[in-house]
Amino acid sequence: MIAVDPEEGRVRLSTAATEDRELWQFLKGLQKGEILSGTVASIESFGVFVALDDGPRHPVFSGVGFITFPELSWRRFEDPSEVVEVGQRVSCEFLQFDTRNGEARLSLRALQPDPFATFADDTEVGQTLSGRVTKLLPFGAFVQVADGIEGLVHLSELARTPVETPEEVVQVGDQVSIVVMEIDVERRRLLLSLRHA
Known part of the structure; x- marks a missing residue:
């Protein structure tokens, strides 16, 4: 696929990548990891295209390597330019050969330590932490407790008495003391309580 035009309801396709024998041989020779x-x-x-040092040129895209946004960083970001910039040298882990687009799917974050795992190793359920409210949603508030680590304070955990909206208790930017209720490393989920603090 070269381009998607939602207004026109069209998708432009190219078979150039699938017909490039040198590209196909290179990609087939890569090993996961x-x-x-x-x-x-x-x-x-x-996503982000990467021109690989040892790879051929891609007949359609600006690089043979491709990084989806979730594979750029463990941390949440608004714009990919917060993580990488054009011309930057990168080392990535090969994830898979995308036969549809003729590209190497890569992960930049796979070569970085997972801050959530480090946080989980150093933190216990029941521990009191301080943090900053970063986002309010109808079901609760997100609180940043460490660099790149946010947890959810569910609406039921915001106050000792029931509240209908998080705005009744906190605002974005507030510094709060919270208690760790659950750390789920596999799902990278952190549940917090304001009412138990």
């Missing part, structure tokens, strides 16, 4: 280096070639609205 292999470390590949290259240069960020472009940042698009759907």
Whole structure:
């Protein structure tokens, strides 16, 4: 696929990648977990292309390597330019050969320590922490307790008496003391309580 035009209801396709024998041979020779280096070639609205040092040129895209946004970083970000920039040298882990687009799916975050796992190792259920309210939603509030680590304070855990909205108790930017209720490393989920603090 080259481009999607939602207003026109069209998708432009190209078979150039699937007909490029050198590209196909290179991609088929890669092993899951292999470390590949290259240069960020472009940042698009759907991901980041990487021109790989040892790879051929892609006949359609600006790079043979491709990183989806979730694979850029363990931390939440609003814009991919907060993590990488065009021209930046990167090393990534090879995840899989995308036969549809003729590209190597890569992960930048796989080579970085997971801050949630480190946090979980150093934190216990029942521990009191301080943090900053970062987001309010109808079901609760998110509180940042460490760099890149946010947890949810469910509406039922905001106050000792029932509340209908988080705004009745906290506002974005408030510094609060909270108690750790649950740490789920596998799902990377942290549940917190304000009413128990």
